[in-house]
Amino acid sequence: SDGEVYVLDGGNARVQVFDREGKFLRKFGNEGRGPGEFRSPAGLALEGGTRLYVGDRGNNRIQVFTLLLTPSVPAEVAAQPKMNEVQLSWKPNPESILEHYKIYRADAPNAEFRFLASTAEPFFVDRGLPSNRAYHYRVSGQAREGNESALSKTVSAVTPRLVPTSPKKMRIDASEKQITLSWMPNLEPFVDHYRVYRTRQVGTGFEQVGKIDRPLFVDGALADEALYYYQVTAVGKEGDESPPGEVVFVTTPRASLTAPPVEIVRIEMREIFASAYKHYESHPLGKVVLRNNTDSPFPPAMLTFSIKDYMDFPTEIAVLEVGPKQESDLLIKPVFNNRILEVTENTPLQSEAALTFYIAGEAKTVKRNFPVTLYERHAMTWDQKIRIGAFVTPKDTPVADFARSVIQPYVDAYPNLHPSLVYARTLYAALGVYGLSYIVDPTSPFQEFSEKAGAVDYVQYPRDTLARKSGDCDDLSILFLAALENIGISTALVDVPGHVFVMFNTGLAEADRQSLGFPDSLLVIHRGTVWVPVEMTMVGSTFTRAWQKGAEEYRDWLAKGKVEIIEVQKAWEQFSPVTLPPTEMRQLKVKQEDIEAKFKDELETLGRQRLTNLSAGYLAALKKTPDDATALAQLGILYGENGMYPEALEQFQKLLAVDKQNAMALNNIGNIYLLQERLDDARQAYEASLKAEPRDTGTMVNLVRVHVRAGRKDEARKVFREAVAEDPRVLRRYGDLAAELGVTK
Template sequence: MVKRSLLSIVLAVLLVTGLSPAGLEAAGPGAAAGGGPADVEALAAEAASALSRRLYKAAAERMEAMLARDPSLAPRVAPLLAYAYERNGERERGLKLLAGSRKARYALARAAITGAPLRLDGLEREVARTGLFFVDVGLASGVSGMGLESAVRRKALERALKDAFLSLVAEPGKKELSRFNDNILSSADSYYLSHYIFSTGEGRGFFRFAVVVFIDMGALTDTLESYGMIKARRKSTLQVGLLTRKGSDRLRKMLLSSLRSAGFNAVDMGAGALNPETMKTKGSIVVEISESPRVAGTVLGSNFKSIECVVEFAVVNGNNGVVITRLKGSHSLVHLNEEAGKEAAVKLAYEKVADTLRATLSDIGKRMGEEIASGALPPIELSVADSVEIFSNIYKSYAEEPFASVRLVNNSEREIRGVKVTLMVKDYMDFPSERLIERMAPGQKRTVELTAVFNNRVLELTENTLLQSEIVVTYYDGAESRSVTAALPIHVYEKHALVWDDKAKIASFITPRDPVVSTFASMAVREYNFPYINQALVKARAVFEALGVLGVTYIADPTPYATVSSDTTIVDHVQYPRETLERKGGDCDDLVSLFGAALESLGIKVMPVDAPSHLFIMFDTSIPEHLEGEFGFPPDMYVVHDGTIWVPFETTLVGSSFLLAWEKGVENYGKWGGEAAFVDPRKAWKKYLPATLPPAEFKGEVSKAAIEKVFGGELEELRRRRVRRLAARYLDLGEKGLAQAVIVYGENGLVDDALALARKLDASGALTPDTANNIGNVHFLKGDYEKALGYYRMAREKDATDPGILVNMARAYLKLGDRERAREVFAEAMAMDAGVKEKYLKVYVELGQ
């Protein structure tokens, strides 16, 4: 029988009883230390050890591994992992990890990271500032049950409170330490918010607990100030006025309470439009507040309503009404009650941007507070426009095409030189973009357009995300270096989002260099060798039918292309070709992108065709218009573009025959050709380069045998259609015409058809030398060498001066095994024309000469 360790029994007790006060999140199996596999607990122990030594990067790596092994550990790991990120300089990454959860433990960690005030259920007071502390606690093994729970809580709180004290009082003397022990430690519960066990260990005669403790740092700071241990905090003297420009009063009152709790000198300006000339805004910052909750529709025909809300805060210099920066937050939810849903959406949208807004106001106060409070204007004033939108699938285009702008004003009476404007989006740009203005005259206003070289991490965003960029303007005011900073909200649409304001954007989804697509295309065409029709047709047919074999189908979009292509307010969803392959389905734009990328990877040019309500494609055969006869298909089956023959094609018929999709493409072109717009990827790629996708491989299997098993006979049908049209031009031209038709059929491998025509010629009894020779060639191709030789002799009798007939006779003799006669005839041909040997060198070698 396997005995449970004393530690595991103790942990079971702790997990059942919980460790949090009433009203706060209770500890449970997913949040406390036990319950995971041995390797997860080993990682937890390593993370705890790293945290104790302040090795935050190493600790984060261990905790990331824990979540990778068991995502259900998130309530236990995520708050501490976010803290480790923040301590390692990755604050935004930590906040992103905590986003979306309303659990108390997550809220406490967020407040600890941001410094924002916090109110939780079960606490009567608002917590002005929260501290997160990670402590080790050792207890003798003789303690058990509820006694152990109480001892862990008491020792962890004392240790954390001491750490909190030392973080505020850098070098306490005996007097300060004595007062801490006597007056603060004795009332430790006054500063306690919550705690939970992160990991455990067991030694000889003791238990070891790694505990996360949340401390009310605001209350502790107030106490230390009252004892004179630290200097009293200076309240902000810069006034922040709050003005509702659009919406109800609820958001303004919410923000007013929050800012006052955080120490801001916030005042309520009511509702209306800002007018610095009539309002008393001089010497202050004004935050204009707008909220726009709306019902976007109902959910699947039910009574539940889809509610969206955008909140916006414009931070304005009250001295002149210039917008310093703008911040935006948005949230969507489903609710049965419209008014309650709108109120919740406003609150949640506000919470997404509240921390950033407080940090922005604090930063403005530090950099510009004295200047604004005095009523003065800065030498160089920076203002930003509204928040901007970018689409991550065309992220490369923003390196060349400006997507935002800022406004600069020289408020001084002197020329200012060397004004540099930089823009940076942390994590999504590897280096800031930069614009330099050599000089700005007194009073000059200048609009500066901004570009950005985003990295491909923007493609990792799985949902639309609001990012805050930092714009910094540096300049010299005389010999003094000065700077001004502003935040520009950038709404980033995830990689599948597309607005069809410029149809050329589809080129960013045509990814011929994606190894997934190029491998698939190469695999589809590699076994095909069919010289009787244009090779672009052969390859396009192989790719199209390979998609059918793989099970790729057309799936109609809930919002059809006809709607989204004509309404630029609607954001469409477009898949990358590799995703359409993997998901085995897509709508018209998805299939056009996939088919186009595959053909482009094979060197075949394509052009998406934007009809008024549909998107199809056409591909280039590379056959010049004047060589139409080489193509062989009727004019109503192709389009001439830029001097070459192109094939219109309907990709939504994937799974059907290639010929049917071709005919439908021709029909589409006939219907919309006059109104259609062509997208040339080679031109579009100059602006909308395809995204650089993560490394991946094509995991499917495609073969000629699999394609022909399902779509057999198509190439033969295409060949017959082509050859019949080519031959038809000669059938009414008498014997010479029929003779030429025999050649057409023979050269294209349709020997039986060639023989049928040859018999008609033979029956006429008046064969020319050329006709007799060509009929002989047809029989040769068919393998009937005796008949071939007979017709060659007939041609020889009619024309004894043609050395080519003698060469054909030599070839027939060789096939019949009469090498000597073959040599004799070939020698006659060489005697007749010295160039025969070189021209027919292969026959010469076969004769052994």
């Protein structure tokens, strides 16, 4: 046991303990009849490294000793400070008797170390810490049914200050009596807002003129022909302010003596996310506000909106009429071209709004530019979680080829399990065999970005995750969603604080959930149907573990009222999947034999669990009422689905003993004989079933299949025509048989 050798010393009525080198360590036991005493010990056995069994013929008993072992002190403990957290790691203990590790923390090296948490893995993340604080840690090991080790050496870490970087790529534009500032948004998730500073003379210093949460500031009511200087800083959530960005300056133009008859008062635009480029065709990106400065209704005009290079044609909006001294809001729904997906970094752009109108038959045009920020295609914010719809790309060639090739050998291969479970497990297992792994992206950890709705996260497309073989929880989940959607299984993303995982729809109604064969604790009932949750960060382990973990997470967060479900197909209603450019990525293939070698008998085990779960109720009913027809029938069907043909036949025979003309029992007996290639026995069973239920088209078709298999096509054709005459839908429902037999009506 963990490097110790237990030797029974029968002659001295004791057990001696040695190390692997044969060095004596200790002994226990004496001659006698009391606890821990022996008269004629004859054998010993060790279970689980913690229980020692000693057989004693002299006392006619077996004594059980619990070994109170002590793990070694965890070694090579390291503390790595990160944003609002400290990551601890250490060398794994070698002992098999280790149950978990205990982490202790203190605010000062000489202060009391208090228990913080326990973990089964040799790492721990202490989250939610304030910045610029020192923390001190020690770690111990706890044996299963044994002792706790001494504490490790102290390790310390200071959480970094959350000081944002200076805002970059400042842009400044002047118009009549106002100046517009824009810059690239900071990507740190802890940025809370920006401060804008202004001066007329650099030597006199800057004063704050604005506090905003977007990288855009409009400074109004300014003097004409005046020079203004600006600087911008970013401020973290704990108040730390960045160094100011570059100084920018501009001179306001001279105001016109008379106001134009109509003008573009202002433009309000949101940031552009390349991933959502289809979304803007039906949902406004922003608005242009017009004002009629005259005392008469302004005649019809045309507004155009354009962004160079990324729109093939300007968006045109007919302005029918603007009342005297009135303003009119025009919603902008631009149509972008696919070039927007080729942008590889966040980019500042200039948009242009142009209003064309006629005065005395002469065309007049007023224009106004407005800065906008284009985020590259991997960027998104979690303020609208349905944005993930754009990233779930089931028709993308690498995803479609992978999903279809993996699933093909499993079609109809496990009739005892619901197809959605078989296919989901197969895709999940294939990703594990392929080598996919969970890795937190240090530049955009999901936990940090998801907790600040406006923070811009970096999300991989499924093809990216396949190419890189790794991703954060959102990346892995989005890949699995796309693969399942490709094979027709509806999916949803489950959002909980700081984390996401997946669930898929079995399609079973809530009332039919028992037919799935698994306990309610593993299922989610959502909008009347049964869903299965899966934790994707466990990829590489068994699907069963990932399912159990997903169900556990769902229950825990549901109890706290902090679960949000984002159905992919509903998300697509607003954020359609991106149409990615062609890729030279080679087709990824995972073989069935490799899946089953790595996850041996997993589907068979799930099938046995389902059989046990479902049969328990029927067996209990039969114990109470041996001739319960419903229980006999359902148990027989269940055994048949699981390939237990003798057991299934036994149940149907018992049912016939209760009801000799039971058509269902006879039909199912025929089905079993057909599976066993006992064609003549199957024919007799189907014919007997039809005597009891002459109009059952399902049994007729079963009889047709027996005749075809036996080479009796004329008889098969006759019975098939009888079935079609009984129900014309048979012709369409069993098109394969109709074609083979040449029956067209």
